[in-house]
Amino acid sequence: MRKEGLIDSTRFDFSSDSRYRFVSERGFREDLIIDVSKRKSEPEWMLHKRLESLRIFNSSRDPGFGVDTESLDLSRIISYLSPDADKKRSWDDVPEEIRETFDRLGIPEAEQESFAGVGAQYDSEIVYQNIRRELEGLGIVFLDMETAVKEHSELVRRYFMKAVRPGDHKYAALHGAVWSGGSFVYVPKGVKVPLPLQAYFRMNVGGSGQFEHTLIIADEGSDLQFIEGCSAPRFNDLNLHVGMVEIFVLNKARVKYSTIQNWSKNTFNLNTKRAIVEEDGTIEWISGSLGSLKTMLYPTSVLKGRGARAEHLGITYAGPGQHMDIGSKVIHLAPETSSLVDARSISAGGGWAFYRGLLEISSRAKNSRSSVRCTALMIDNDSRSDTVPIIEVMNDSAEIGHEARIGRLGEDEIYYLMSRGLSESEAKAMIVRGFMEPVSRQFPVEYAVELNRLIDMEIESSIG
Amino acid sequence: MTLLEVRNLHAVLAENNEEILKGVNLTVRSGEIHAIMGPNGSGKSTFANVLMGNPKYTVTEGTMRFMNKNISRLSVDERARLGIFLSFQQPQEISGVKLRSFLMAASQSFGNKTPLLKMSQEVDRLAYNLGLEMELIDRYLNVGFSGGEKKKAEIVQMCFLKPKLAILDEIDSGLDIDALKSIARSINEFRYSENAIILITHYKRLLEHVEPDYVHIYVNGTMAITGGKELSVEVEENGYEGIFGSAKGA
Numbered sequence: 001m002r003k004e005g006l007i008d009s010t011r012f013d014f015s016s017d018s019r020y021r022f023v024s025e026r027g028f029r030e031d032l033i034i035d036v037s038k039r040k041s042e043p044e045w046m047l048h049k050r051l052e053s054l055r056i057f058n059s060s061r062d063p064g065f066g067v068d069t070e071s072l073d074l075s076r077i078i079s080y081l082s083p084d085a086d087k088k089r090s091w092d093d094v095p096e097e098i099r100e101t102f103d104r105l106g107i108p109e110a111e112q113e114s115f116a117g118v119g120a121q122y123d124s125e126i127v128y129q130n131i132r133r134e135l136e137g138l139g140i141v142f143l144d145m146e147t148a149v150k151e152h153s154e155l156v157r158r159y160f161m162k163a164v165r166p167g168d169h170k171y172a173a174l175h176g177a178v179w180s181g182g183s184f185v186y187v188p189k190g191v192k193v194p195l196p197l198q199a200y201f202r203m204n205v206g207g208s209g210q211f212e213h214t215l216i217i218a219d220e221g222s223d224l225q226f227i228e229g230c231s232a233p234r235f236n237d238l239n240l241h242v243g244m245v246e247i248f249v250l251n252k253a254r255v256k257y258s259t260i261q262n263w264s265k266n267t268f269n270l271n272t273k274r275a276i277v278e279e280d281g282t283i284e285w286i287s288g289s290l291g292s293l294k295t296m297l298y299p300t301s302v303l304k305g306r307g308a309r310a311e312h313l314g315i316t317y318a319g320p321g322q323h324m325d326i327g328s329k330v331i332h333l334a335p336e337t338s339s340l341v342d343a344r345s346i347s348a349g350g351g352w353a354f355y356r357g358l359l360e361i362s363s364r365a366k367n368s369r370s371s372v373r374c375t376a377l378m379i380d381n382d383s384r385s386d387t388v389p390i391i392e393v394m395n396d397s398a399e400i401g402h403e404a405r406i407g408r409l410g411e412d413e414i415y416y417l418m419s420r421g422l423s424e425s426e427a428k429a430m431i432v433r434g435f436m437e438p439v440s441r442q443f444p445v446e447y448a449v450e451l452n453r454l455i456d457m458e459i460e461s462s463i464g
Numbered sequence: 465m466t467l468l469e470v471r472n473l474h475a476v477l478a479e480n481n482e483e484i485l486k487g488v489n490l491t492v493r494s495g496e497i498h499a500i501m502g503p504n505g506s507g508k509s510t511f512a513n514v515l516m517g518n519p520k521y522t523v524t525e526g527t528m529r530f531m532n533k534n535i536s537r538l539s540v541d542e543r544a545r546l547g548i549f550l551s552f553q554q555p556q557e558i559s560g561v562k563l564r565s566f567l568m569a570a571s572q573s574f575g576n577k578t579p580l581l582k583m584s585q586e587v588d589r590l591a592y593n594l595g596l597e598m599e600l601i602d603r604y605l606n607v608g609f610s611g612g613e614k615k616k617a618e619i620v621q622m623c624f625l626k627p628k629l630a631i632l633d634e635i636d637s638g639l640d641i642d643a644l645k646s647i648a649r650s651i652n653e654f655r656y657s658e659n660a661i662i663l664i665t666h667y668k669r670l671l672e673h674v675e676p677d678y679v680h681i682y683v684n685g686t687m688a689i690t691g692g693k694e695l696s697v698e699v700e701e702n703g704y705e706g707i708f709g710s711a712k713g714a
Binding site for chain 1: 519539558560561571604621
């Protein structure tokens with residue numbers, strides 16, 4: 001089942017008749033937030049954090065760049081939907097209609113085959129979370145955020161919203177106020193997690209928002225791969241996703257964070273992801289952004305310790321009606337840090353792919369290296385592509401490479417492939433797949449296969 | 465059996481209507497090898513591309529029949545699936561697509577149901593025979609290949625796809641003598657009584673290794689003279705000027 005469709009949006013377009021324990025009123029009001037915090041039996045400090053964030057949100061303005069959010073009426077969004085299900089460790093205990101949803105998405109099957117652990121979120125709450133027992137024995141913590149706030153209160157308090165602060169921007173503040181669900185991961189010193197952990201997020205109700213928070217702490221010398229996937233059926237009402245990912249990579253640790261984003265095309269995806277990397281640590285962001293109506297997302301790496309490394313590999317697909325404002329930020333704060341950015345976008349059928357990137361090399365980051373490459377491929381004349389890479393270098397020992405290219409599908413290439421018997425659409429799809437290949441091969445193979453399948457379908461439909 | 469029959473073929477460059485083919489005639493039967501020689505810019509490559517269906521050119525007059533079927537309105541891939549193959553002078557570089565997987569995908573579009581493993585082994589065998597570095601099979605198609613490697617990769621594709629009619633456009637240009645010999649050997653192995661080959665070339669060097677049944681001298685958008693292998697020797701000795709002059713005299 002998994003092989004059939006992780007990304008194919010038609011396969012995601014089903015909603016389930018679930019029961020909810022609690023559905024909050026629309027909009028973001030203080031009394032609603034206090035109520036939800038009580039329902040979650042949160043410690044006092046978390047409620048304070050929420051209310052402080054709400055105050056910042058209420059006084060902040062839109063970013064002033066990126067996608068047009070005029071059609072997004074925040075007062076209409078349901079911020080909290082609690083499915084009538086407690087978090088379970090066994091799929092057998094998950095309510096049937098919810099279990100069925102994840103079955104259709106192939107999540108339980110994939111867990112057995114290729115993951116160390118899986119967390120599954122249904123609307124606002126994690127309904128399933130499990131990690132292989134032997135890994136738990138190594139001291140690896142993999143919990144839903146709600147439980148982590150209670151069971152690892154000190155650790156969470158030390159790191160929660162410290163990489164991204166509520167004051168950073170309007171949607172960070174909103175997230176701080178109404179966050180719900182998400183995963184907490186702690187990997188102890190020197191522990192290398194042999195298989196990836198996976199989190200899957202599903203929205204099931206139109207007009208709702210999902211605000212999950214992912215917090216990862218990779219202690220010294222540890223190694224972790226984390227994969228997140230997300231989807232939703234298509235509704236008439238707009239959906240909102242304002243998630244947040246914070247990753248702390250301590251000395252000599254390495255975290256590879258892969259995302260396949262396939263929200264339905266009525267979703268505003270205004271997401272924030274940031275990693276703080278200490279000495280000789282490595283963060284790798286592998287991002288496939290395919291779904292949503294409009295996205296703003298700029299995964300950020302702050303290279304704080306000497307010798308820290310960051311890699312940002314991304315594929316963005318902007319199809320009909322989509323506006324994807326996506327990029328990356330790398331901030332070099334320490335000497336001998338290095339980074340690599342390879343951002344590729346495809347726009348088709350009138351879609352708009354906008355690359356917005358920032359590379360900052362501070363005065364202290366002596367002998368740092370960076371290579372930034374952004375490439376855009378436009379399938380037809382209706383599509384749009386823009387590239388705004390900003391590079392600020394504050395010392396003269398840095399070594400920077402930069403390349404930006406926007407191209408169209410080459411007629412000669414299409415002709416060449418067709419002369420070997422491939423149809424026009426097969427030839428185009430092959431060129432597009434080839435264009436993505438250096439990034440798509442970084443995904444787990446099932447995801448890469450699905451990515452290719454999606455592209456085939458999109459190209460097929462754009463040719464008509 | 466007649467494979468290809470071209471009658472009074474005229475074609476123009478689509479972007480400016482410049483006429484490049486000015487009444488070409490050619491008949492190719494199965495089992496035959498035809499060499500087309502001619503000066504630079506005479507339109508030999510255009511002829512090959514018009515046969516293949518390159519959308520850059522528009523046929524304005526005349527007919528092209530392949531295996532008794534009018535192919536003028538067929539798309540490039542339909543012609544390929546009928547059994548026409550063109551090896552390009554400058555093959556395109558396709559980033560991110562490995563030669564091996566490309567060939568297997570192409571072969572499947574021909575309806576080849578051979579198991580993938582077998583297909584894959586066949587690719588290995590053909591590359592080995594040709595002396596194409598094995599690692600190139602798993603590199604991106606033509607990306608970073610030398611001129612000679614690209615030519616060898618084209619021949620691997622031909623041998624793998626087994627077309628009825630292979631048009632090889634300057635397959636010999638830019639090759640050293642060893643590469644030329646191994647390509648010639650593969651062409652000879654490819655050849656049998658039911659397929660045919662059109663060699664477009666400037667030099668008789670290739671024709672010493674792949675013996676043509678007919679040599680055509682192509683000048684200014686049309687076949688000026690047709691003869692046997694001896695014509696290629698004459699070209700080498702007297703140049704096109706000399707030949708063309710003597711033909712007019714005859």
